[in-house]
Amino acid sequence: MHFEILVEGQTELTTLSILMDKIVGQYNVPHTWKIHKHQGIGRLPGNLVGQPQKNDRTLLHNLPSRLRAYGNRMGDQEIVVLLLDLDDRKDCVAFKNELWLVLDSCEKKPNFLIRIAIEELEAWYFGDQHAIEKAYPDYNKKVLADYIQDAQCGTWEQLAEAIHPGGLKSLQHYGKRSIRILEEKRKWAAKIAPHMNVEKNKSPSFCCFRDGLRRFTLNSH
Incomplete structure (x- = not known):
């Protein structure tokens, strides 16, 4: 196929x-x-x-x-x-x-x-929190614990709060569709996806x- x-x-x-x-x-x-x-x-x-x-x-x-x-x-x-x-x-x-x-x-x-x-x-990454932990050992544990899977809750913003230095606040002024935000999302993908277990x-x-x-x-x- x-x-x-x-x-x-x-x-x-x-x-x-x-x-x-x-x-x-x-x-x-x-x-x-x-x-x-x-x-x-x-x-x-x-x-x-x-x-x-x-x-x-x-x-x-x-x-x-x-x-x-x-x-x-x-x-x-x-x-x-x-x-x-x-x-x-x-x-x-x-x-x-x-x-x-x-x-x-x-x-x-x-x-x-x-x-x-x-x-x-980004909800897919939250579906494998172990992968997030491996990619970002200094992650915010409370954010991951409070996240409701596949909820419409501002998912990328939640991920930024969990793993980005300075949290979401350090990125908010760029705007959701800015080149900087898109580049950060690409970096998160490149670091988290290799650790993901697609079966679990x-x-x-x-x-x-x-x-x-x-x-x-x-x-x-």
Whole structure:
């Protein structure tokens, strides 16, 4: 099975580049994958069958055209995997249904898997607190103890409070989407993901991602 994985940005690319062989096995033995990062999540275009704007590199804006292209060339041993953050959306099912409509707009439909990190990808790290402890031995124990798994609670901010020198306060003035914050998130991914045990992760949204990929590997030939 070959996975074409669409993600929001560099943090997800860094994380999955480390975790994929833990989830589906060593690259090319026999499964393969390619991870495509974008410039944030963006929003779906009003016209799902129109051409995307060339200067918009966000994931959702380009999703309809990418699915059409994949549908025209992909075989039954290939699948598009869409990984998004739920962020502050209140209804995960409604969000998923909106995304399935994009597939419905394609004349030729590729295999398609939608997975949503709740609230954000950083929830996956909280799902393996031992990995956080190994990557950041001086972590704030109270923050980890108080965290409610996969809660919509400002997840990356909680992680910053737990592991970043000076806590969240030292980063807040940069703004959530600033280059500095994105770079810090990438660094956290690079340090924590190598220590993660994908079999024992306590994040429901991570387990859903892991098991979704594995189901397709079991059906491949």
